[in-house]
Amino acid sequence: MDNFNFHVTTDIRFGKDRLAELPEVMNQFGKNVLLVYGGGSIKKIGLYDKVMEQLTANGNRVFELAGVEPNPRVETVRKGVEICRKENIDVLLAVGGGSTIDCAKVVAAATLYEGDAWDMVLQRRKLNGPALPLVTILTLAATGSEMNSGAVISNLSTNQKLGVGSPSMLPKVSFLDPTNTFSVNKYQTAAGSADIFSHLIENYFKRTEGTDVQDSVSEGLMRSVIKNCPLALKYPEDYDARANLMWASTLALNGLTGNGKTGSWSCHPIEHELSAFYDITHGVGLAILTPRWMEYALNDETVAKFAQFAWNVWDVEEKVPMMAARIGIQKTYDYFKACDIPMTLPEVGINEEKFAIMAQQAVDHNAIKTAAYVPMDVKDVEGILEACLTESSFV
Amino acid sequence: MDNFNFHVTTDIRFGKDRLAELPEVMNQFGKNVLLVYGGGSIKKIGLYDKVMEQLTANGNRVFELAGVEPNPRVETVRKGVEICRKENIDVLLAVGGGSTIDCAKVVAAATLYEGDAWDMVLQRRKLNGPALPLVTILTLAATGSEMNSGAVISNLSTNQKLGVGSPSMLPKVSFLDPTNTFSVNKYQTAAGSADIFSHLIENYFKRTEGTDVQDSVSEGLMRSVIKNCPLALKYPEDYDARANLMWASTLALNGLTGNGKTGSWSCHPIEHELSAFYDITHGVGLAILTPRWMEYALNDETVAKFAQFAWNVWDVEEKVPMMAARIGIQKTYDYFKACDIPMTLPEVGINEEKFAIMAQQAVDHNAIKTAAYVPMDVKDVEGILEACLTESSFV
Numbered sequence: 001m002d003n004f005n006f007h008v009t010t011d012i013r014f015g016k017d018r019l020a021e022l023p024e025v026m027n028q029f030g031k032n033v034l035l036v037y038g039g040g041s042i043k044k045i046g047l048y049d050k051v052m053e054q055l056t057a058n059g060n061r062v063f064e065l066a067g068v069e070p071n072p073r074v075e076t077v078r079k080g081v082e083i084c085r086k087e088n089i090d091v092l093l094a095v096g097g098g099s100t101i102d103c104a105k106v107v108a109a110a111t112l113y114e115g116d117a118w119d120m121v122l123q124r125r126k127l128n129g130p131a132l133p134l135v136t137i138l139t140l141a142a143t144g145s146e147m148n149s150g151a152v153i154s155n156l157s158t159n160q161k162l163g164v165g166s167p168s169m170l171p172k173v174s175f176l177d178p179t180n181t182f183s184v185n186k187y188q189t190a191a192g193s194a195d196i197f198s199h200l201i202e203n204y205f206k207r208t209e210g211t212d213v214q215d216s217v218s219e220g221l222m223r224s225v226i227k228n229c230p231l232a233l234k235y236p237e238d239y240d241a242r243a244n245l246m247w248a249s250t251l252a253l254n255g256l257t258g259n260g261k262t263g264s265w266s267c268h269p270i271e272h273e274l275s276a277f278y279d280i281t282h283g284v285g286l287a288i289l290t291p292r293w294m295e296y297a298l299n300d301e302t303v304a305k306f307a308q309f310a311w312n313v314w315d316v317e318e319k320v321p322m323m324a325a326r327i328g329i330q331k332t333y334d335y336f337k338a339c340d341i342p343m344t345l346p347e348v349g350i351n352e353e354k355f356a357i358m359a360q361q362a363v364d365h366n367a368i369k370t371a372a373y374v375p376m377d378v379k380d381v382e383g384i385l386e387a388c389l390t391e392s393s394f395v
Numbered sequence: 396m397d398n399f400n401f402h403v404t405t406d407i408r409f410g411k412d413r414l415a416e417l418p419e420v421m422n423q424f425g426k427n428v429l430l431v432y433g434g435g436s437i438k439k440i441g442l443y444d445k446v447m448e449q450l451t452a453n454g455n456r457v458f459e460l461a462g463v464e465p466n467p468r469v470e471t472v473r474k475g476v477e478i479c480r481k482e483n484i485d486v487l488l489a490v491g492g493g494s495t496i497d498c499a500k501v502v503a504a505a506t507l508y509e510g511d512a513w514d515m516v517l518q519r520r521k522l523n524g525p526a527l528p529l530v531t532i533l534t535l536a537a538t539g540s541e542m543n544s545g546a547v548i549s550n551l552s553t554n555q556k557l558g559v560g561s562p563s564m565l566p567k568v569s570f571l572d573p574t575n576t577f578s579v580n581k582y583q584t585a586a587g588s589a590d591i592f593s594h595l596i597e598n599y600f601k602r603t604e605g606t607d608v609q610d611s612v613s614e615g616l617m618r619s620v621i622k623n624c625p626l627a628l629k630y631p632e633d634y635d636a637r638a639n640l641m642w643a644s645t646l647a648l649n650g651l652t653g654n655g656k657t658g659s660w661s662c663h664p665i666e667h668e669l670s671a672f673y674d675i676t677h678g679v680g681l682a683i684l685t686p687r688w689m690e691y692a693l694n695d696e697t698v699a700k701f702a703q704f705a706w707n708v709w710d711v712e713e714k715v716p717m718m719a720a721r722i723g724i725q726k727t728y729d730y731f732k733a734c735d736i737p738m739t740l741p742e743v744g745i746n747e748e749k750f751a752i753m754a755q756q757a758v759d760h761n762a763i764k765t766a767a768y769v770p771m772d773v774k775d776v777e778g779i780l781e782a783c784l785t786e787s788s789f790v
Contacts, residue, residue, distance in 0.1 A: 001410075001573075001634075001635055001638040001639070002410070003411065003412075003413065004409050004410060005407060005408060005409070006409065007404075007406040007407060008403075009402075009404040010402075011400070012399075012400060012401040013400060014398060014399050014400070014401065014654075014655065015396075015397070016398065017398075018398065178396075210634070210635025210636075210638065211635075211639075212618070212619040212622055212623060212635075212639045213616065213619045213639050213642045213643050213646065215615075216614075216615030216616065216618050216619050217612050217615045217616070218615075219611075219615055220608075220611030220612045220613075220615040221608065221612070223607070224608045224611050227607055239396075239605070240396055240604065240606075240607075241605075243396040243605065243655075244605065244606075244607045244608050247396075247608045248608050251608065251612070256646070259409075260409065260638075260642070
C-alpha cells in the first residue's frame with residue numbers, strides 16, 4: 001500500500017425530508033447565493049420550488065446559473081463567474097447531478113482566479129488556490145462529485161474535456177436525498193450506475209500491491225451497484241435501491257477506493273475523448289469501453305486480479321483463473337446490456353472516422369502510456385475503440 | 396436505509412516516514428502540548444524520541460501524561476485535566492492505541508467542562524460542548540478511535556466502563572504509520588483484530604433493511620481482517636498486512652459501516668462489564684463472546700443475514716441457510732482460536748461468580764433489552780456468559 005492522505009470534510013446529510021436544514025447550512029456562508037442547475041428537471045420534480053421556498057423564507061438574495069450542460073462547458077463557467085463577481089456571491093448552491101456540481105466547482109474557483117476560466121483549467125496546478133464555498137443537492141447517483149474535489153469541464157471549441165481539482169473545491173455540505181432520483185429515467189439511471197461501476201473498476205485495477213482494504217471495499221460497492229441498479233430500473237421509486245446507488249456513487253470516488261494506490265485510470269481518458277468529440281453520455285461511453293478494455297488488459301501478469309474480480313464481484317464458480325477472468329468480463333458486458341445500455345459505438349452515433357485523433361489525444365492528455373494498469377499507446381487505444389464497433393463475446 | 400449524517404473531518408496521514416509533518420500539524424493549534432501515552436512501549440520502539448525531537452526542534456512546550464491504562468481510568472483523566480488547566484495546554488498529542496486516544500479525548504473535553512470529569516462521562520449529553528484539539532499517532536490497529544468522536548472510560552471504584560462521545564472530540568489529525576505496529580505482540584495483534592472484527596459485526600447485524608452499501612463494505616473489511624491478521628501474526632513486519640489491519644480498524648468505526656442503521660450493539664455492552672469487573676483485554680472478551688452471542692441470535696428471523704455473513708465473509712459453500720449460518724459461526728470461532736486467542740472465560744480468569752451482576756449491569760447501562768438486533772434480558776446475557784465457560788461447537 002502506498003502512503004496517502006484522506007481528508008474529506010464534506011458534511012453529508014443523507015436521507016429524505018431534510019431540506020428544512022438548508023437555511024442553517026446556507027447561513028454559515030452568507031446571504032448572496034448563486035443557484036446552479038441544469039436543464040430544468042429540478043423544476044419538473046418540484047425541487048426548485050422547495051429550494052426557493054427555503055431560501056426566500058431565509059432572506060437569501062438568489063441569482064441563477066441555469067442550463068448547465070450534461071458535459072458542462074467553459075462558456076457556462078464564464079457566465080457563472082460574471083454573476084459571482086457582479087453580485088458579490090457568498091456561496092454557490094448546486095442542485096443537480098455531477099455536471100451541475102462540476103460546473104459550480106469551477107465557477108467557485110474561477111471567480112477567485114484572476115485570469116480566464118479555461119486558463120485555470122489548462123494550468124491545473126494554479127487551482128491550488130481559494131474557491132467560494134459550495135453546497136450541493138444531488139439529483140443523480142453517478143459521478144461522486146458531491147464528496148470530492150474534482151471536476152470535469154469541456155471546451156467544445158478545442159475538443160477538450162479535462163479534469164481539474166483542488167481541495168478548496170470540495171463541497172462544504174451535500175444533501176443526498178434518494179427521493180430526488182426517483183424521476184431519473186432508465187437510460188440515465190443505467191448510465192449513472194455504469195459511471196459508478198467504472199470509478200470502482202478504475203481504482204481496482206492498479207499496479208500497487210497489498211491494498212486489500214481498498215479492493216474489498218470496491219468489490220462490496222460493485223456488488224451493491226450490481227444488485228440495486230436493476231431494482232431501480234424496475235421500480236424507480238424503490239427508496240432503498242435509490243439510496244444504495246446514491247451512497248455507492250459517493251463512496252466510489254471520495255478517496256476510499258483509490259487512495260493508497262498509484263497509477264493512471266484507463267477507460268476515463270478514452271471516454272473523455274468520445275464525449276469531447278461526440279458529446280455522448282459519459283456513463284454509456286464507459287460501459288461500452290470497459291469490457292473491451294478489460295479484454296485488452298487481461299494477460300498472464302494481470303489474470304490473478306481479473307480472476308479475483310470475477311470470483312468476488314460476480315460469484316463466478318469457475319476455478320481456472322484465465323477462464324474465470326473471461327467469464328467475469330462477459331458478465332460485466334452482459335450486465336450493462338441487460339440494463340439496456342447500448343453496447344456498441346455505432347448505436348450512439350460513433351464510427352471509426354475519428355478513432356485516430358481521439359486515440360492520439362487520449363494518449364497526449366493523460367499518462368496512460370506510462371502509468372495505466374496496462375500501458376496503452378495510440379495503437380492500443382485504437383484497437384480498443386475498434387473492438388467497440390460490433391457486439392462482443394469474451395469467453 | 397435510515398437517514399444519517401456523515402461528517403468525519405479528521406485529516407488522515409497514512410503511511411511510513413511522515414513524522415516530519417508533525418511540526419506543521421501542531422503549529423495549527425499552538426505551542427503548549429500535552430503528550431499522552433501509555434506504559435512506555437513508545438519509548439521501547441523509539442517513537443517517543445522521534446516525536447520529542449520534532450517537537451523540541453519546533454519550539455513546543457511539552458508536558459506529559461504517561462501511564463494511561465489499557466482500560467483508561469477516570470483518575471488518569473483527572474490528572475490530565477489538571478495539567479491542561481495549569482499549563483495552558485493548546486493541543487493534545489496522543490501517541491498510542493485506542494485507550495491512550497480515548498483518555499486524551501476525555502481530557503480534551505473535561506478540561507473545558509466546569510464539573511468533575513466523571514460527572515461529564517455520566518451525563519453524556521453535556522459532552523456536546525467544546526474540547527481542546529487533539530492530534531494522534533496510532534500504534535495499534537484496533538479501536539478506530541483515531542477517526543471517530545467516541546471514547547470509553549472506566550471507573551473501577553464503581554465497576555463502570557462507559558462510552559461517551561461528542562463531535563468536538565474527533566481528532567483533528569491522525570498519523571497512521573503501519574511500522575509503528577511492527578512491535579505489537581501476537582496477543583495484542585490478535586486482540587486488536589478481534590476488536591476490529593467485532594465493530595464490523597456489531598454494525599452488520601442490525602434490524603434496518605436495505606443497507607447493501609454499509610453491509611458490503613463491512614463484509615469487505617471483515618475479509619481484509621481475516622486475511623491480514625494471520626499474516627501479521629506470522630510476519631510481524633509485513634508492511635502491507637499491518638497497513639491493511641490499520642486502515643481497516645479506522646474504517647470499521649468511522650461511520651461508514653454503521654451510519655444509516657439503527658439499534659444497539661450486542662457484544663460490546665456485555666464485554667464492557669467483563670472489563671469493568673475483571674480488567675481483561677477488550678478484544679479478547681469480544682472474541683470469546685461473539686460466537687456465543689451469534690448462536691443466541693440465530694433464529695428463523697435472522698437466519699438470512701447470518702447465512703449472508705457465512706457466504707460473503709467466509710465463502711461457505713453450503714447452500715441451506717441455517718446450516719450455512721452455523722458453519723459461519725463455527726468459522727468465526729475457529730478463526731479466533733487459530734489466532735491463539737483464549738476462547739473461554741476461565742482461560743482469562745473469569746468464572747460464574749459475577750455473571751448475575753454483570754448481566755444486570757449490561758442490561759441497565761445499555762439498550763440491549765429493546766434495541767439490540769435480538770433483544771436480550773438479564774437471563775439471556777447470563778446464558779451467553781455461561782456458554783463461554785467451556786469450549787463450544789456450533790455445527
